[in-house]
Amino acid sequence: MTTGTPTPTARKRSSARNLVPLGIAAWLVLEIWLLTLVAGAAGGLTVLALLVAGGIGGAVVIKRAGRRAFRNLTETLQQAQAGMSPASGTGSTGSTGSTGNGFLMLGGLLLMLPGLISDVAGLLLLLPPVRSALGRHTERSLERRMRAAAPGSLGDAFQQARIHRPDGKVVQGEVIRQDATQPPRGYEDDGQRPPLTP
Secondary structure, three states: OOOOOOOOOOOOOOHHHHHHHHHHHHHHHHHHHHHHHHHHHHOHHHHHHHHHHHHHHHHHHHHHHHHHHHHHHHHHHHHHHHOOOHHHOOOOOOHHHHHHHHHHHHHHHHHHOOOHHHHHHHHHHOOHHHHHHHHHHHHHHHHHHHHHOOOOOHHHHHHEEEEEOOOOOEEEEEOOOOOOOOOOOOOOOOOOOOOOOO
């Protein structure tokens, strides 16, 4: 069947998607090279002790940040049930607390990864000034992206449905909701099903 719509062309990959695998490979090579340098200078047992200490320290940090995040969530839910707004509470809830917990968990994860560069990055994320600076930068970046996004609500985005056909073509469609009390258009409720063919 021939239609007037052009065949979809493959989208080009962004430069970030091309550079991410190269960056990960370079990071792994650098980690291995630094581990061999430290092992040659200080000995293999020292490197093993550093890796084990990093793994244990990272697990402790992740556990502590997870407990704090759970406590903040519990306090927020209790305040919501009591009818108070979460911002008016005296607890450490809010965007800075959740961002701090997220960066703490990321720091713990980086500590658990074997390697000296990831350990240094994880230790930097444990410092409160670094976490707060990264949190502010992340908030500004997200606000900028939200302002640059196309206007419309999230509900508008869900009103459109894309149906992927087996041949790769995309059919644009719109979801139309009907009340449960109303029969479908062109169908009178006489107890029979509508015909399957026109």
